[in-house]
Structure formats: C-alpha cells, structure tokens
Amino acid sequence: MIAENTEITAIKFQEIYYTLYPRLLSFSLKYVKDQFVAEEVVEDCMLYLWEKRKELQAVNNLKSYLYTMVKNRSYAYLRNNHKEIPLETVNYESISQEDQYIIEEEAHAILLNAVEELPDKCKKVFKMSCLDGVKYKDIAQEMDISVNTVKSQRSRAIELLKRSLKDKPFVVLYLSLLLKM
CATH class of the missing domain: 1.10.10.10 (Winged helix-like DNA-binding domain superfamily/Winged helix DNA-binding domain)
Known part of the structure; x- marks a missing residue:
C-alpha cells in the first residue's frame, strides 16, 4: 500500500487517505467518544501529512506515524477540553x-x-x-x-x-x- 521513504504524490496521498481514514477515525473515536471531534482530529492529521509530505519522506513507517499522531491529537483534545482520558487506552509500557x-x-x-x-x-x-x-x-x-x-x-x-x-x-x-x- 504505502511505499516508505518515497515522495507522497497526490495519487499516493489519495490512496493513503481512502485506505487509512476509516481506520484512523474509529481509532480516534475510541479516545474522544465524539464522531465530529474524531473526524476533525483525523482530518487535521491528514492535512498535516499533506502539508509536510516533503519532510515526512524519511518516516520509516507512515501508518504507525499516522496512528501515533491521531492518538496524540486525540489526547490533546481531551486535555484541552478537560475530558477524562480513558485509562484503558494509555500505553504504560511506552513510558x-x-x-x-x-x-x-x-x-x-x-x-x-x-x-x-x-x-x-x-x-x-x-x-x-x-x-x-x-x-x-x-x-x-x-x-x-x-x-x-x-x-x-x-x-x-x-x-x-x-x-x-x-x-x-x-x-x-x-x-x-x-x-x-
């Protein structure tokens, strides 16, 4: 699906978007529990990916990078809006x-x-x-x-x-x- 360490062209971006968007949306929804907010989070991440596509060519695992970005932005939304972070979603081994x-x-x-x-x-x-x-x-x-x-x-x-x-x-x-x- 995603050839790593290559330039993200419009066609490749479209492939990434249509392949990963639904998965990233349900992933964000696990955290924020709000469809609209989850859509905003994922769309912001996709926009960031498109805007920074030249710098992100060196990313080894783009899929993992996107999931991490969605998770971090979901947490940021919860923090900024004084929402509780679901404890079952926290990966304590990564700390x-x-x-x-x-x-x-x-x-x-x-x-x-x-x-x-x-x-x-x-x-x-x-x-x-x-x-x-x-x-x-x-x-x-x-x-x-x-x-x-x-x-x-x-x-x-x-x-x-x-x-x-x-x-x-x-x-x-x-x-x-x-x-x-």
Missing part, C-alpha cells in the same frame, strides 16, 4: 522508568496537597489508613471512634479527593493504585 518515577512523584505531591484540604477527621483517617497503612481497629482506638466511623471517614475522604482531582486523571489513577496496595 520510560524515569518518566514513570517523575509522574508518580508529581501525582503523589498533588495528592498530598489535596489531602491537606480535607476536613480534619477525614484527613487524619485517610493519612493513617491509606498512607501509613494503619489498621482500622488501631485508628479507631487512637482516635476514640468506632471502626464504622473510621470506614465512613475514609470513604468520605476518598470521595472528596476524587471530586477535587477529577480534572487530573493520572492523580486519580495514582490514588486508585494506592488504595489497592
């Missing part, structure tokens, strides 16, 4: 260990700032149970409250954190992973 560490540290710092905004009892219960790993029974004894109160304060803290962090999906993911430990 280097150093980047993972930086993301985790940043998520942890943002989470700790949000924890400080919680009501006092929720904050104390959350810190003890989720961050320090103290058992419910021990928290109840230390705070002189029932185990059920500990559970409800923890649940309330988690709900308040998820609400306050709703525009930061990676921090919510980090929180979810923290809760499973």
Whole structure:
C-alpha cells in the first residue's frame, strides 16, 4: 500500500487517505467518544501529512506515524477540553522508568496537597489508613471512634479527593493504585 521513504504524490496521498481514514477515525473515536471531534482530529492529521509530505519522506513507517499522531491529537483534545482520558487506552509500557518515577512523584505531591484540604477527621483517617497503612481497629482506638466511623471517614475522604482531582486523571489513577496496595 504505502511505499516508505518515497515522495507522497497526490495519487499516493489519495490512496493513503481512502485506505487509512476509516481506520484512523474509529481509532480516534475510541479516545474522544465524539464522531465530529474524531473526524476533525483525523482530518487535521491528514492535512498535516499533506502539508509536510516533503519532510515526512524519511518516516520509516507512515501508518504507525499516522496512528501515533491521531492518538496524540486525540489526547490533546481531551486535555484541552478537560475530558477524562480513558485509562484503558494509555500505553504504560511506552513510558520510560524515569518518566514513570517523575509522574508518580508529581501525582503523589498533588495528592498530598489535596489531602491537606480535607476536613480534619477525614484527613487524619485517610493519612493513617491509606498512607501509613494503619489498621482500622488501631485508628479507631487512637482516635476514640468506632471502626464504622473510621470506614465512613475514609470513604468520605476518598470521595472528596476524587471530586477535587477529577480534572487530573493520572492523580486519580495514582490514588486508585494506592488504595489497592
């Protein structure tokens, strides 16, 4: 279909467009969940391909390049419009260990700032149970409250954190992973 490392002529571009457009459209739709937006994303990518066709002659795998561009522009749309990035679409293997560490540290710092905004009892219960790993029974004894109160304060803290962090999906993911430990 696409001969790599050759000039993209009008005929070749038309072949690429008609072959890949439907696939790229459904690929973008997986992310943005909106037909109109997905069409815009794919059309922008195709326009970019046409405008930069001379520079893109050196691209080894044009199909892969287009899929990556569509994915990145779909993510950009979601970020810019404060939409949640579907977690099942994130390829964590493509993130280097150093980047993972930086993301985790940043998520942890943002989470700790949000924890400080919680009501006092929720904050104390959350810190003890989720961050320090103290058992419910021990928290109840230390705070002189029932185990059920500990559970409800923890649940309330988690709900308040998820609400306050709703525009930061990676921090919510980090929180979810923290809760499973």
